[in-house]
Amino acid sequence: MAALQRGRCVLQTASLFRITLLGACSPRDVARRGVLQPVGVRWCSGSEDSGSSGNYLTRFWNRMRGEKAAEKQDNGSGSGQGASSGTAGNGMIVVKPPEDRFRKVLAVELSRRPLMPGTAIPVVVNNRKMIKELQELKNASGQAYVGAFLRRPEAEQLQQQENEPGSSLWLSSTGGGMEIVSPNLKRDAASHLFEVGTFAQVHMILPNEGADPAQLLLLGHKRIRRMSVVNSDPLRVTVQTLKDQRHDNDDEMKATMMEIVSTMRDLFHMHPLYTEQLKTLHSFGIGANLNHVSRLADIGAGITSAQDVVLQEVLEELDVPKRAHVVLMLLKKEIDLVKLQQQIGKRVEEKISKDQRRYFLMEQLKSIKKELGLEKDEKSALIQKFREKFSKYEDGAPKEAKSVIEEELEKLSALEPASSEFGVTRNYLEWLTSIPWGHFSKEIFDVEHAIQVLDEDHYGLSDVKDRILEFMAVGLLRGTTQGKILCLVGPPGVGKTSIGKSVARALKREYFRFSVGGLSDVAEIKGHRRTYVGAMPGKMVQCMKQTGTSNPLVLIDEIDKLGRGYQGDPASAMLELLDPEQNVNFLDHYLDVPIDLSKVLFMCTANVIDTIPGPLLDRMEVIRIAGYLASEKRWIARKYLEPQIKEATGVPEGSVEMHDDATDVLIEDYCREAGVRNLRNQLEKIYRKAALKLVKKGAKGPKRQEVHSHQKGAGDMEMETSDEEGAASTAAETSGTSPSVVDEGLKSVPETEPPKEATDKASYDGAPIVISAKDLADYVGAPPFKSDRLYATTPPGVVMGLAWTAMGGSTLYAESAVVEKGAGKGSVTCTGQLGEVMKESATIARTFARSFLFSRDTDSDFFSDHSIHVHFPEGAVPKDGPSAGVTLVTSLLSLAMNKPVAPDLAMTGEVTLTGKILPIGGVKEKTIAARRSNVKRIVFPEGNHRDYEELADDIKSGVEAHFVSEYSQVFDLALGHSAEEARANGPSTV
Numbered sequence: 001m002a003a004l005q006r007g008r009c010v011l012q013t014a015s016l017f018r019i020t021l022l023g024a025c026s027p028r029d030v031a032r033r034g035v036l037q038p039v040g041v042r043w044c045s046g047s048e049d050s051g052s053s054g055n056y057l058t059r060f061w062n063r064m065r066g067e068k069a070a071e072k073q074d075n076g077s078g079s080g081q082g083a084s085s086g087t088a089g090n091g092m093i094v095v096k097p098p099e100d101r102f103r104k105v106l107a108v109e110l111s112r113r114p115l116m117p118g119t120a121i122p123v124v125v126n127n128r129k130m131i132k133e134l135q136e137l138k139n140a141s142g143q144a145y146v147g148a149f150l151r152r153p154e155a156e157q158l159q160q161q162e163n164e165p166g167s168s169l170w171l172s173s174t175g176g177g178m179e180i181v182s183p184n185l186k187r188d189a190a191s192h193l194f195e196v197g198t199f200a201q202v203h204m205i206l207p208n209e210g211a212d213p214a215q216l217l218l219l220g221h222k223r224i225r226r227m228s229v230v231n232s233d234p235l236r237v238t239v240q241t242l243k244d245q246r247h248d249n250d251d252e253m254k255a256t257m258m259e260i261v262s263t264m265r266d267l268f269h270m271h272p273l274y275t276e277q278l279k280t281l282h283s284f285g286i287g288a289n290l291n292h293v294s295r296l297a298d299i300g301a302g303i304t305s306a307q308d309v310v311l312q313e314v315l316e317e318l319d320v321p322k323r324a325h326v327v328l329m330l331l332k333k334e335i336d337l338v339k340l341q342q343q344i345g346k347r348v349e350e351k352i353s354k355d356q357r358r359y360f361l362m363e364q365l366k367s368i369k370k371e372l373g374l375e376k377d378e379k380s381a382l383i384q385k386f387r388e389k390f391s392k393y394e395d396g397a398p399k400e401a402k403s404v405i406e407e408e409l410e411k412l413s414a415l416e417p418a419s420s421e422f423g424v425t426r427n428y429l430e431w432l433t434s435i436p437w438g439h440f441s442k443e444i445f446d447v448e449h450a451i452q453v454l455d456e457d458h459y460g461l462s463d464v465k466d467r468i469l470e471f472m473a474v475g476l477l478r479g480t481t482q483g484k485i486l487c488l489v490g491p492p493g494v495g496k497t498s499i500g501k502s503v504a505r506a507l508k509r510e511y512f513r514f515s516v517g518g519l520s521d522v523a524e525i526k527g528h529r530r531t532y533v534g535a536m537p538g539k540m541v542q543c544m545k546q547t548g549t550s551n552p553l554v555l556i557d558e559i560d561k562l563g564r565g566y567q568g569d570p571a572s573a574m575l576e577l578l579d580p581e582q583n584v585n586f587l588d589h590y591l592d593v594p595i596d597l598s599k600v601l602f603m604c605t606a607n608v609i610d611t612i613p614g615p616l617l618d619r620m621e622v623i624r625i626a627g628y629l630a631s632e633k634r635w636i637a638r639k640y641l642e643p644q645i646k647e648a649t650g651v652p653e654g655s656v657e658m659h660d661d662a663t664d665v666l667i668e669d670y671c672r673e674a675g676v677r678n679l680r681n682q683l684e685k686i687y688r689k690a691a692l693k694l695v696k697k698g699a700k701g702p703k704r705q706e707v708h709s710h711q712k713g714a715g716d717m718e719m720e721t722s723d724e725e726g727a728a729s730t731a732a733e734t735s736g737t738s739p740s741v742v743d744e745g746l747k748s749v750p751e752t753e754p755p756k757e758a759t760d761k762a763s764y765d766g767a768p769i770v771i772s773a774k775d776l777a778d779y780v781g782a783p784p785f786k787s788d789r790l791y792a793t794t795p796p797g798v799v800m801g802l803a804w805t806a807m808g809g810s811t812l813y814a815e816s817a818v819v820e821k822g823a824g825k826g827s828v829t830c831t832g833q834l835g836e837v838m839k840e841s842a843t844i845a846r847t848f849a850r851s852f853l854f855s856r857d858t859d860s861d862f863f864s865d866h867s868i869h870v871h872f873p874e875g876a877v878p879k880d881g882p883s884a885g886v887t888l889v890t891s892l893l894s895l896a897m898n899k900p901v902a903p904d905l906a907m908t909g910e911v912t913l914t915g916k917i918l919p920i921g922g923v924k925e926k927t928i929a930a931r932r933s934n935v936k937r938i939v940f941p942e943g944n945h946r947d948y949e950e951l952a953d954d955i956k957s958g959v960e961a962h963f964v965s966e967y968s969q970v971f972d973l974a975l976g977h978s979a980e981e982a983r984a985n986g987p988s989t990v
């Protein structure tokens, strides 16, 4: 009985054998685990143990007497005598308790799992009174007994319902004890507990550290049924002992018992938690006393992880064979569960060990390869790669770059590859070694070739073309080229961007485009500092890396729309980038090593010049591209756009015939704007529709379906229309001399291959589709405008002026009307979204018109007695500028004199208070606009005479320009005629 001496739990039966409950651990351990700890059961004869414990027999008989007395008591025959004395000082032997304790026991609530007879369980009790009473009992008699009842699962819900307002409260649970909330519900104080429970011996009371509640270690003795509530705090109930039903110990019973034992043994074998029990189980005789099958079933149930209610059912089952069967089933289930658990554990283990094995093998392989010199480690391979990369450009690299690269390589070799610093250094070196230090693409100064290429791609644009040729000539004479900044300014769609690409092709330079429209972050230009996570160098370093040369052509698109940054000023960064003085040593924040951009040819594009920051503009060579005339547009359409679009839509040669009259109407009535982008879009629309007609008429697609990357099918067309560079690129491809192009938008255009076979084209055998002017409506709908002219004959007070906008030149009417007449009512109101300058201009015009009228007719009081309203139509379009001065004065005088101005006359010019006419801008655009509106005579300030003379003859043809320096000259031209004359010379067209 060494186990007894060590404080282990022993429960003996009243038979010739005794069951020794040998805990897998001490009661303290059991309590600490907080769960039911199954305990081993050992039957042994009294003689077997007598040697190890001298007082065993005494204790045995004491226990026998105690149990018998208890049974008597349970049956209600107890006479209420005192308890007989226990012998085991450590309280592990069942002693006869005082009789009244059998009938009335403290009820301990079990929140989980019922206590199976023959097993031990730790229970937390919160009720102080109960703990105190048990302690006192234990101190007085050495033993204490309680009834352990499982809490009903529905008790919580019931309690909630009862606690709801309006319903009568019944009790609140405080751990082991219950507090009566509603005094008249005393009889219900135990109704939250199952009726069948276990009579249990309190083996130990362990006070919880630092807290009031205590842990009890309960040893289950026998089944009891609670009868009535004696006391509610602490909960005390009267109980009745339940006896197993009589049963036959037949063969089936014996077999069941053997199976239970064998299953338990299997379970103990499989689960390490039960290894201690295994030792005990060895002592089971397979054919042991069948009287113990009930206890064996209880213990078996106790070690399973079955649900509480299932275990409670086992507890309530008094039919032993039935109970044994249920328990056997539970044990079998437990075996399955343990098997599954083992399988899962094995799988996880296998995976881990497989990964580990792989890792070790890889590491071994690496070191073997390294040892044999077959492979360098990752780091040295990387360093080797950087060295090789840099060696290509090392000769042209500046000293700083060389030393920084060397330092960084050294740093890299000392860094741990897994560290974040390693990644940063690697990226930095990646960039540093990708810069084509001192590597330039071979420059050619072949003027003939350049002319050919430029003419191939673009019609007209002679200013730009001349400038490029001059640049080449200088380069040829000096033997080298210096980076230049050309700024192409003009309305949208005039070919500013596409000519950039052609220039690169003409000069055989690499091409890189980036748009700065709306750019507000300086870091886009100058890069991020390397300390930031995800830092990147600026656009110029990216350009160098992508083009692989130090002298590419960089097209900076939309420079007039450069954003205003909140972190630094992008305009200033652009200044550093573009200034030839500064960009020799351009310092990117990320690279931190100066790079030479002086050989880069910069080209910028802008729609207006006003929004380009002054210092930036100062460094540029501005080339203005005005809009195209109708004749130019016709030429561009025929020679450039149509061939490109035919190719893009796949329309076979000769299958569509677009007549000249159709092109003319398209230009005149559909595409009057300065550029040709809209014309291109409309032509694409026409050819798409024609393609559909051709297909319906039986046109065949290419015989071979092999489509090369450069070939554009009808489906690609939308993309091409949105990026006009496609047109230039197509033209470039056809010449076959295209340099490789890097475009920020397109990134890279692959080198093209000629089609493999001529049969790669669509074919059509039928009659061609003819498109003439009258068919246009079918293809592109009704024309958006018929005429720019609002008036067939201008009435008094209406004058045609000429305006310049970012979209090109346009005609603009000034209308004046009398609002009110009366002495002293003279005033002018202006409308039409006029800016401040234009409003001032209107005031000046009124003052001057008044004095001018007075000088001609001293009796006139028109301006002092008339309230006048001046309006500029198209009120939604904002207008500003002083150039409408002459138009305003003429409009007011025409109204005052009630005389219409000469027909087909348009005018522009700023007027001063004394009637001087000052020069204006946009002569070319205004002339083109006047011609578009069929104006025959234009009044320009004398100061613009030279600008006009410089215009190409075809722009000037058909218009008569008059240059004036005083307003009186304008007056003579506009209002110097008689009214009849004006009517007789009415406009030729409307």
Ligand SMILES: Nc1ncnc2c1ncn2[C@@H]1O[C@H](COP(=O)(O)OP(=O)(O)OP(=O)(O)O)[C@@H](O)[C@H]1O
Residues within 6 Å of the ligand: 457, 458, 459, 460, 461, 490, 491, 492, 493, 494, 495, 496, 497, 498, 499, 605, 606, 607, 636, 640, 641, 676, 677, 680, 724, 725, 727, 728
């Ligand atoms: N003179 C020309 N000859 C042939 N094609 C031209 C000419 N001018 C413009 N194009 C074509 O017009 C289209 C629009 O040109 P592009 O995109 O270069 O205009 P842009 O002036 O840069 O316009 P935006 O100011 O809107 O950027 C392109 O397909 C281009 O090929």
